Amino acid sequence: MGHDWGSDAGAPAFVPPTLMSSMQDKRIVSIATGGGHCLALSAEREVYSWGDGTHGSLGHADRSATAGPRRIEALERVESIAAGISKSAAVDDRGRLFTWGHAVWPEGPSDLGYELDQATELQLTPKRVDALSEDCEVGVGVAFGRGFTLAVTDAGAFFSFGSSRCGALGHDWSMIEVLPRRIEALTETGRRFVVVAAGAFHSLALTEEGHVYGWGHEYANGHGQNQPTSQLVTALAGVRVLLVYVRGLSSCAVTEKGELYTWGGGDLKSCNLGHGVAAAPKTPTRVEALHGVKVRRRRSVALTHSWQMRTAWCGASASARPSASARRTRRPGTSWCSPLRSRIYGCGPFHK
Numbered sequence: 001m002g003h004d005w006g007s008d009a010g011a012p013a014f015v016p017p018t019l020m021s022s023m024q025d026k027r028i029v030s031i032a033t034g035g036g037h038c039l040a041l042s043a044e045r046e047v048y049s050w051g052d053g054t055h056g057s058l059g060h061a062d063r064s065a066t067a068g069p070r071r072i073e074a075l076e077r078v079e080s081i082a083a084g085i086s087k088s089a090a091v092d093d094r095g096r097l098f099t100w101g102h103a104v105w106p107e108g109p110s111d112l113g114y115e116l117d118q119a120t121e122l123q124l125t126p127k128r129v130d131a132l133s134e135d136c137e138v139g140v141g142v143a144f145g146r147g148f149t150l151a152v153t154d155a156g157a158f159f160s161f162g163s164s165r166c167g168a169l170g171h172d173w174s175m176i177e178v179l180p181r182r183i184e185a186l187t188e189t190g191r192r193f194v195v196v197a198a199g200a201f202h203s204l205a206l207t208e209e210g211h212v213y214g215w216g217h218e219y220a221n222g223h224g225q226n227q228p229t230s231q232l233v234t235a236l237a238g239v240r241v242l243l244v245y246v247r248g249l250s251s252c253a254v255t256e257k258g259e260l261y262t263w264g265g266g267d268l269k270s271c272n273l274g275h276g277v278a279a280a281p282k283t284p285t286r287v288e289a290l291h292g293v294k295v296r297r298r299r300s301v302a303l304t305h306s307w308q309m310r311t312a313w314c315g316a317s318a319s320a321r322p323s324a325s326a327r328r329t330r331r332p333g334t335s336w337c338s339p340l341r342s343r344i345y346g347c348g349p350f351h352k
Helices: 324-328
Strands: 028-033 037-042 047-051 066-071 078-083 087-092 097-101 123-128 138-144 148-153 158-163 176-182 193-198 202-207 212-216 227-232 241-247 250-255 260-264 301-303 309-311
Touching: 037 078, 037 087, 078 138, 087 138, 148 193, 193 241, 202 241
Parallel strands: 028 078, 138 193
Antiparallel strands: 028 037, 037 047, 047 066, 078 087, 087 097, 097 123, 138 148, 148 158, 158 176, 193 202, 202 212, 212 227, 241 250, 250 260, 301 309
16 A cells, blocks of 8 residues: 555554655656556656556566555656556557556456567566557557456547457457457547546446447446447436446446446445445446535546445545435445545555
8 A cells, every 4th residue: 555564464454544655755646556556647757656566567577566656667758557457557648558467367368458478478567559559649548457458549549459258348249359459339439538447347438528338248338238339328318427437347427417326236235336235226327325415527436346336525526525314324335534635546456
């Protein structure tokens, strides 16, 4: 979590938010959390990483763990970052995509955009994805799923690569793409995409007009059934969406009116999407317990790998404290915070 490991084996599992002293002189503009590692992007466009380095996801040319933030020397002038379970990505100011780490899933190929060394199956330092030509500047974003990767260019072109289990690549059911391949169905819509999100086996894409497209696994693609190619999520057709966010087999969307919609979770009895302990709708459903609370566009909602919804009602995240009704229906794992200047946060399997 960016602090010393500590020596007390009996220390409590929960560590309260603590200022990272080693980063006090840096202005952090973005963070990304992976399976056991974190990335941070500074205002100087430098990338720092820390955590588990077993799979090379820290980008320091070795597999050593790092307790505190350490700059990735191979990267300069970075504009955006992303982290997956065992991999990482960065996009520089020229729109060039760099990836590193390890594709751990046995059912698919490398999802880093190039062939991995068969001897090690690791890429320990950032490597450019050369298959994306100079005119394909990745500006909108990069997202990692379970064995697949999505990338969107400034021009709105959508690319995917890796394993297409459950149709996650947006091409068909069984395709495997080691190199980036354009998702023609999204390109043909003629719309400009501004947000891309990847879950375990599904994906969502948001247009600048507020339309949501989904594909992949039935639990969380928004359609209620397996969908191997991208399609408009009709359950959200009547609202303008400003943000989509996914994790595992769960998805959520925040609308222009500040309403929160969640769906997915699979068959897990413990899923917590705000609709009840055992409720797991397959299509976007408004969280009624938050009636009267306007969720802002900033990422005030995150989904953990245990498919639980985490919310922090902070001064920068919500325009009002939840109503008495919402507080009474608060689910385990949901916390009310005093007003803080919290801007960005993320969730990993065991850290936030």
